[in-house]
Amino acid sequence: MIKLSFKYLNFSFKSCHRCIHVRCIHFHFGNSSQSKLDCNRALNELSKLSRINEARKLFDKMSERDEFTWNTMIAAYANSGKLTEAMVLFKDTPMKSSVTWNSLISGYCRRGMEIEAFDLFWGMQFEGQRPNQYTMGSILRLCSTLGLLQRGKQVHGYVIKTQFESNDYVVTGLVDMYAKCNCILEAEYLFKMMPDTKNHVMWTAMVAGYSQNGEAFKAIECYRDMVVEGVECNQFTFPSVLTACAAVQAGNFGAQVHGCIIRSGFEANVFVQSALVDMYAKCRDLDSAMRVLENMEVDDVVSWNSMIVGCVRQGCEEEALSLFQKMHARDMKLDDFTYPSVLNCFASMKDMKNAMSVQCLIVKTGFQAYKLVNNALVDMYAKQGNLDCAFQVFNHMPNKDVVSWTSLVTGYAHNGRHEAALKLFCDMRIAGICPDHIVLASILSACSELTILEFGQQVHANFVKSGLQSSISVDNSLVTMYARCGCIEEASRVFDSMQIQDVITWTALIVGYAQNGKGKDSVRFYDQMIASGTKPDFITFIGLLFACSHAGLWESGRFYFASMEKVYGIKPGPEHYACMIDLLGRSGKLVEAETLLYQMDVEPDATVWKALLAACRVHGNLELGERAAKNLFELEPTNAVPYIMLSNMYSASGKWEDAARIRRMMKSRGITKEPGFSWIEINGKVHSFMSEDRGHPRTADIYTKIDEIMLLIKEAGYVPEISFALHNTDEEGKELGLAYHSEKLAIAFGLLNVPLGAPIRIFKNLRVCGDCHTAVKYISRVFLRHIILRDSNCFHHFKQGHCSCGDYW
DNA sequence: ATAGGGTTAG
Numbered sequence A: 001m002i003k004l005s006f007k008y009l010n011f012s013f014k015s016c017h018r019c020i021h022v023r024c025i026h027f028h029f030g031n032s033s034q035s036k037l038d039c040n041r042a043l044n045e046l047s048k049l050s051r052i053n054e055a056r057k058l059f060d061k062m063s064e065r066d067e068f069t070w071n072t073m074i075a076a077y078a079n080s081g082k083l084t085e086a087m088v089l090f091k092d093t094p095m096k097s098s099v100t101w102n103s104l105i106s107g108y109c110r111r112g113m114e115i116e117a118f119d120l121f122w123g124m125q126f127e128g129q130r131p132n133q134y135t136m137g138s139i140l141r142l143c144s145t146l147g148l149l150q151r152g153k154q155v156h157g158y159v160i161k162t163q164f165e166s167n168d169y170v171v172t173g174l175v176d177m178y179a180k181c182n183c184i185l186e187a188e189y190l191f192k193m194m195p196d197t198k199n200h201v202m203w204t205a206m207v208a209g210y211s212q213n214g215e216a217f218k219a220i221e222c223y224r225d226m227v228v229e230g231v232e233c234n235q236f237t238f239p240s241v242l243t244a245c246a247a248v249q250a251g252n253f254g255a256q257v258h259g260c261i262i263r264s265g266f267e268a269n270v271f272v273q274s275a276l277v278d279m280y281a282k283c284r285d286l287d288s289a290m291r292v293l294e295n296m297e298v299d300d301v302v303s304w305n306s307m308i309v310g311c312v313r314q315g316c317e318e319e320a321l322s323l324f325q326k327m328h329a330r331d332m333k334l335d336d337f338t339y340p341s342v343l344n345c346f347a348s349m350k351d352m353k354n355a356m357s358v359q360c361l362i363v364k365t366g367f368q369a370y371k372l373v374n375n376a377l378v379d380m381y382a383k384q385g386n387l388d389c390a391f392q393v394f395n396h397m398p399n400k401d402v403v404s405w406t407s408l409v410t411g412y413a414h415n416g417r418h419e420a421a422l423k424l425f426c427d428m429r430i431a432g433i434c435p436d437h438i439v440l441a442s443i444l445s446a447c448s449e450l451t452i453l454e455f456g457q458q459v460h461a462n463f464v465k466s467g468l469q470s471s472i473s474v475d476n477s478l479v480t481m482y483a484r485c486g487c488i489e490e491a492s493r494v495f496d497s498m499q500i501q502d503v504i505t506w507t508a509l510i511v512g513y514a515q516n517g518k519g520k521d522s523v524r525f526y527d528q529m530i531a532s533g534t535k536p537d538f539i540t541f542i543g544l545l546f547a548c549s550h551a552g553l554w555e556s557g558r559f560y561f562a563s564m565e566k567v568y569g570i571k572p573g574p575e576h577y578a579c580m581i582d583l584l585g586r587s588g589k590l591v592e593a594e595t596l597l598y599q600m601d602v603e604p605d606a607t608v609w610k611a612l613l614a615a616c617r618v619h620g621n622l623e624l625g626e627r628a629a630k631n632l633f634e635l636e637p638t639n640a641v642p643y644i645m646l647s648n649m650y651s652a653s654g655k656w657e658d659a660a661r662i663r664r665m666m667k668s669r670g671i672t673k674e675p676g677f678s679w680i681e682i683n684g685k686v687h688s689f690m691s692e693d694r695g696h697p698r699t700a701d702i703y704t705k706i707d708e709i710m711l712l713i714k715e716a717g718y719v720p721e722i723s724f725a726l727h728n729t730d731e732e733g734k735e736l737g738l739a740y741h742s743e744k745l746a747i748a749f750g751l752l753n754v755p756l757g758a759p760i761r762i763f764k765n766l767r768v769c770g771d772c773h774t775a776v777k778y779i780s781r782v783f784l785r786h787i788i789l790r791d792s793n794c795f796h797h798f799k800q801g802h803c804s805c806g807d808y809w
Numbered sequence B: 001a002t003a004g005g006g007t008t009a010g
Helices: A006-027 A036-048 A052-061 A067-079 A083-092 A098-110 A114-126 A133-146 A149-161 A168-180 A184-193 A200-212 A216-228 A237-247 A251-264 A270-282 A286-294 A301-313 A317-329 A338-349 A352-364 A371-383 A387-396 A402-414 A418-430 A437-450 A453-466 A472-484 A488-497 A503-515 A519-531 A538-551 A554-568 A574-586 A590-599 A606-619 A622-635 A641-652 A656-668 A699-715 A731-739 A742-753 A770-782
Strands: A677-682 A685-690 A760-764 A787-790 A795-799
Touching: A036 A052, A036 A067, A052 A067, A067 A083, A067 A098, A083 A098, A098 A114, A098 A133, A114 A133, A133 A149, A133 A168, A149 A168, A168 A184, A168 A200, A184 A200, A200 A216, A200 A237, A216 A237, A216 A251, A237 A251, A237 A270, A251 A270, A270 A286, A270 A301, A286 A301, A301 A317, A301 A338, A317 A338, A338 A352, A338 A371, A352 A371, A371 A387, A371 A402, A387 A402, A402 A418, A402 A437, A418 A437, A437 A453, A437 A472, A453 A472, A472 A488, A472 A503, A488 A503, A503 A519, A503 A538, A519 A538, A538 A554, A538 A574, A554 A574, A574 A590, A574 A606, A590 A606, A606 A622, A606 A641, A622 A641, A641 A656, A677 A742, A685 A742, A699 A742, A699 A770, A742 A760, A742 A770, A742 A787, A770 A787, A770 A795
Parallel strands: A760 A787
Antiparallel strands: A677 A685, A677 A760, A787 A795
């Protein structure tokens, strides 16, 4: 027996039945003895088959027309989008009933013609015709497809006034309208206020509403309730619940739904099938997805697109490309979703050649006119790192939407062009585009990278004001942003406000506390995370071990390090070893550190050797230090730090000749030390300072302030640590050199400009020098200031003469 | 003769 999809089954039954009938009428065309009743029936059949011209011929031939005749013809025109013709007849018709009005209104609503539809809606009332459930159904559908919330609310008011608020059709329309306008709470309220006898369409609208509003779990729950209530599910219900399953990777539940689908007999519907393919593909069950796809009667482009996306997400780019080729071979009609799906392959494969040829294909087939396709091109080029191409495509787009902008913004951010990303984000706002979750998460992570708190706060404020629903990705970015800007309390507040925390949220907090010198809190949060049932990942352990090493918790560190592979099956990477070596080095266990290094399964990278070199310097182990430095010379040939460290180590042990040799070697290799500078942001403007910098317009004030600072902190007990001065001058010169270090200049400027009570936030590109660290502790006590200094390694919170790093950094 | 719900992209 031939399997027919339901969609076609329904249609073919009806058309078959009608064909015969209509053909018969057609045969008798022109026979004036035809009764009015028969003509009306034929007119109706022709209109249902969209045979408008024939319908019109029949209409014109009819000598006797009644209300039904006129309404059918008007509806026929309206339903096929021929609104001018419908309007002409509407004006001519001798009798306008509510059906006449509704037929015309329905036509305008279907075409999305808001102004005309509402003119008619008010017009009919003006002429004494009351809108009924049909009218409101049409109008609400218009509001929901166009997202016209204000209009929708107006209609809602009208519904209440005219006491349609318990009408199934009207309430379903309202639920759908609110859901489509992203007002899921209103939709939910209306739905819940209806009595328990809700019909299946309203249930389905609610399931779909939740699913489309990113409330996948609620959609699933609603579907469950629907099943429990014994309400029938159909070809509309299943796609919605399957989308929800796909969104939260609820593959097992999705498979159960699949079972229900088979029992209900809807498995032959293309919408259901394509949703199944998509669900399985997104739940990483490519085999099941493929099985559904292969069993389909028709080559459905949506299902194929979903399959391609699924393959790309699983890293099976070759498979995705071969599907794309098969689509061509099967002569399938591609749509504007196909190219975005397949372009993703090239983004992850960095395959420029094939990308170009697909772009040619896009141009050739006229698909460059589609926004979706252009957005995907922008995204692909940006992800490949080809920002010029991305920008070019972007620039040529006539109407850019939030996705176009997001693709470009994210592209710049991913390629380390954070400032450019921020600039583009501002341009986007100026262009009047409302940000969405994705661009917000992306821009907040750019703020984290640049540690620009004020901008991040503004984005946060805008997000709150926008009324966008909170999303885990935005919240995670907020936690990270605040933590990385040194506002650990704020990060913590966002964390607490979240309904669900995932491994990324927890990790952001753990890393955040560690970077802000609160390693013990990090460990506490890690234990809480485990207790909450969240599994740690590779990055969680980097944060955790970093926390242990900075807090000097070497036993905990060793315990957690051992649990990584044993309990969670995560193989430690060089990052974890580096933390452990740092931890052991700090505790003076240099031998253990070296042993650990040689036990590594993976090749030690620069971070590992750096940790060892730092440990060697602290403990004066020259021999091991030499080895570490030599490895670093090879691994990071342009990095001056290992040269300087080794040279300093030689100097410290009196080996002047060796020290000089390393300096010469460094010079001859053309390696220069990265110049240190510090900066501070005041009212959105960044003021940066080099050591002994006199370029700032307020230099005189700043240097006067430094003198005052030095005087006061010396009185409080500060003694300059001359060993940190680099220049070969006399003692006094060295002391002055120290006083004008970039971080001290920035702090002096901060003291002059930041109001009392507000923290002074300083940034430094390198590690803070030891003398400055001591001085800032005194400054915080003498000037009663909270000073937050972010250096290349971590945050230092100076308060009342103490630093959060515990003098260990 | 007129009304309500569904799949794929960043």
